[in-house]
Amino acid sequence: MATTTRPITIAILAMGGQGGGVLSDWIIDLAERNGYLAQATSVPGVAQRTGATIYYIELFPEQVVRQVGREPVLALMPVPGDVDVVIAAELMEAGRAINRGFVTPDRTTLIASTHRDYAIGEKMALGDGLRDHSKVIEAGRQAAKQFIYFDMAAMAEQHHSVISSVLLGALASTKALPFPRAAYEEAIRRGGIGVEASLAAFATACSHTDDRAGGPANNEPPPTEPAAAGGLHPEVRALQGRLHELPSQLTFYATEGVRRLIDYQDPAYADHYLDRLQTVLECDRNHGGAERDYELTNETARYLALWMSYEDTIRVADLKTRSSRFRRFQEEVQARPDQLVQVTEFMHPRVEEIGETLPPRVGRWILSSSRARKLLGYATRRGRFVRTDSISGFTLLFLLARLRRWRRRTLRFELEDGRIEAWLRQVRAVIAEDYALAVELVRCQRIIKGYGETHARGLRSFESIMNFVDGLQPGTGAADLVRRLHEAALADDEGKALRALLTELKQKPLSIESA
């Protein structure tokens, strides 16, 4: 055999539009200018449109080619177990590479950005469809000879550059390729596009790679309002006193709940929340809750706070006019200080939203009078644009938010209050016989979310589950059934899965026992 020299093999896993081609071109140029023969391939086509795609490069020293006097035979696609460098422009793409066997402990340097670009399946779920990324990092640690990972998308953004430059910087730092850092920088310069930003991102990535603290950025802690200079308001102090009396397992959700309801309405409303929670807690205690870490009360603390802070027009107007919100959108659109930002809201109140913001009697009349509905219906046929940054638009929403004082006298309040009470009654009713079922009933509140038709659909699903439970013997399997119904309610937009499951269960009551 002519030689034992093997090519250096590099696989780049990216999504269409991420610039994997740019990275591939840089590496080819880098290699060809530094004494290596480069062969690169890719599979463009429909995958370019947001799908996952692989670029594959093989490098071979020219010196050996000259010695042998023939061209080497280089492969056009990566073979499991035979890849020296795997570059993944997104965390799950690293997972895909590991899963396909491209990453092996004997040879592979794995470079991965830890940011997530969620796939459509994850994004469109009604509940929480996000996959578990920690397994990828764990697998990477086991599978790779060397594993460099951090949020490269964030770094690229810092430098107003593309992820390719950060990936190239990370590659340079691993010394997996036999080229000096300056050679990489030359390749970027010769590329000729966005050179300065790319070089800056490259340099930061080069020096960053010692920091292994990566992992997708977690959600920030909830913002806490600064305590007033003169100490706590007496009503708030009283609430905090009540919070202290609760079992410690409940502190987190109950405190967040109180905070939320003060923000939503006032301390008295938060007090009402604690009253309701107290009744659940007592039931919980009487039925062995202490041994279960008060699971029932804790879940109630969470979902009751969410329900009591239902999103009505007043709440939306309030949140839309907050100063914190103004700061947030400035940040979100990444406006520089010398740029101005104007904001237009897309609002589409329906007759229901208007009627429900009025006192119950008026509201009911409007919603039941076909003439009034028709008239209002005409006015609300189209969505409204509200310029919150303009004086008139802001004032409109600001005044709407001031209706908070009268919230307790709106039709919506009456409706929601009744629903909450019914829900809590049902929870308390089943706890004696089936603790797990009570917990599942509380969790069903999660199904009610969104606005308008989405909210109405959620409510319908919720109610059909509650009605089903009404006719059910508490006992073995009932909690499981409710969990399945809960999942079915979040399986699709039209409530098909839930209806199908309900029909099935009603036809075969025996399955309740076997479940």
Next chain:
Amino acid sequence: MAERSFVKEVQKLRQGEGEVFHGEGILAVTKALLQSGVAYISGYQGAPISHLMDVLHDANDILEELGVRFENSASEATAAASLAASVNYPLRGAVTWKSVVGTNVASDALANLASGGVTGGALIIIGEDYGEGSSIMQERTHAFVMKSQIWLLDPRPNLTSIVTAVEKGFELSEASRTPVMLELRIRACHVHGRFVAKDNQRSRFTLQQAMEEPQRDTSRIVLPPAAFQHEQEKVGERWPTAVRFIQEHKLNESFDGSERDIGLILQGGLYNTVLRSLERLGLADTFGDSRIPLYVLNVTYPLCDDEIKAFCADKKAVLMIEEGQPDFLEQALNSILRKADLQARVSGKDCLPMAGEYTGEVLLAGLRKFLQGAAPHLLAPGAAVETKPPVFQQLQQEVPPRPPGFCTGCPERPIFTAIKLVERELGPVHVAGDIGCHIFSSLPPFNIGNTTMGYGLGAAGATAFNVPGARRPISIMGDGGFWHNGLTSGIANAVFNKYDSVTVIIDNGYAAATGGQNILSSRASNPIRATGKSIEQAVRGVGVKWVRTLTRTYDLARMRDTLKQALTSSEKGPKVIVASSECMLNRQRREKPLVRQRINSGQRVVQERFGVDSDTCTGDRACIRLSGCPSLSVKPNPDPLRPDPVTYVKNSCVGCGHCGEVAHAAVLCPSFYKAQVISNPNVWDRLLSSARHRFITALQRIGERRLTKYAMSSG
């Protein structure tokens, strides 16, 4: 202008004798055509040869200098028919398309061409879209060449071999008076490598000469009695001549090895992957020295029986490595050996899978299996099995599939959102899909589209449902497919058959899915093509009365209402909606640099983008299910109480406005906002903004007093 510009790279096509050419496979093919003295080229785009069409388009000046005529054909059938120029005249012509679909479209012309035969070399360069990333049905072009008697080249995937195949392909075509196909696999089209160039050649005979002295020969026309004669000629003359040529010019390659009693017979296109697998087994080195003898079929049709017999004569067992099904080559090999009474045992699809791409992994496993039976001593102990640690298999569940979808800001998205909204009102409809970016609608989140029958055949695919009184199906057709054949196969057909059909023609100004090439109705001006022709006029021209052109597909309410009208209108005859908005990918490519330039030069620029208030978003994501925009993503909920992720808009947002329109039209939620970011604001902007700011912050101070008043201590 196409998605990728080759304006700089095509300069390499001028390289002369002895210079080393570095570049992609498709550029090498173009260079080879010029080195072969080609007189005319045409084709139709489609991965993986879209870039070949783009290279040719961008190289038009260079082609003209050499007297080469290049056309962007209306379809593959047009391209194939253009090879008629090589029937009577000693003109070399080349055409290109995506196979197997393009070959299907071209089949009428190809079969006629192959029947009568050619005088000048006729080369058909096909991009074989088979295996990973493919967007079409998995079939072999091989079947087609067998039935029409066209020769099929499948060269080793390095630029030198590919260039040689082009040059020899013309010679073979001329020698055997038969069109020749050059099959390039997807990776070979895009492989970056090098070869030593030769000078470009002008065609010795020109198109002008041909037109000045027209030639005709009735025996070349497919009509009785010549038609019967053609078949005899194919088997009696052209085939044997081709086999002789292939053998004399050594188009197939034999590589000797020390293990004489076994051997591998393989398609040239698989050579590199086979070699790498052998190398992994310790049976070859990087320079192609293999211990097992190889017979490489750079021509996979016709086979040279003598070469095969010679290769197999001293072998106990051979493995036929043939990608795709049916196993034509393996069957032929068995037949050849049987007739010659040679005893080498033939393996093939028993060791390798019958169907699917032969990746490195697959070949490695297949070779192991073959060697276990035929020469177990060659396998190092332990090399027979390889397993992945279990942890990595668990990842399979965690790694989400990533189907292709509409790009950020795609103007086609609102059309499918509108269909979803219409379905909510009128009930589910049957949707006949087409080929193009719009077929992504059949994937999540839209899940719209019941069938797809081929390019431009969206409307044709719904013709059977021409039943009076039934709910009307919706047919989708792209502008590319419309000009390709949809105008006649779909629209004119519906007029003629009095069908009250509903067809949405998606007019984004380009053949967008194949890389943004211009077409007849493109708004962009193109120096070498006539653009700007109206789809509406064409549709009216064939007799459609009910036509609505929507010039802004993002106007969701209008799109929805127009669709509803078309579905419910009592007017007779086909209803055609032309939904026109420019492909966002192309638009951004054009506008982005201009905007950047204007901002840098200090001009006032307003840019729009969208955002979601995480405060009011409850995490239901109905918005995503009605859009699927890549810029519309999710993040963990910042609210500690809410369990489900919230929606947010990424910085890649181009401000198309669809998410806002959806929130409005579907009455979803008040969380969406449009931000207008003003760069280089003028004095008036500043004054107004500061007045607003003062007013708003004053009110906010009043409104937020209670928040400070009732603030809780942290923790």
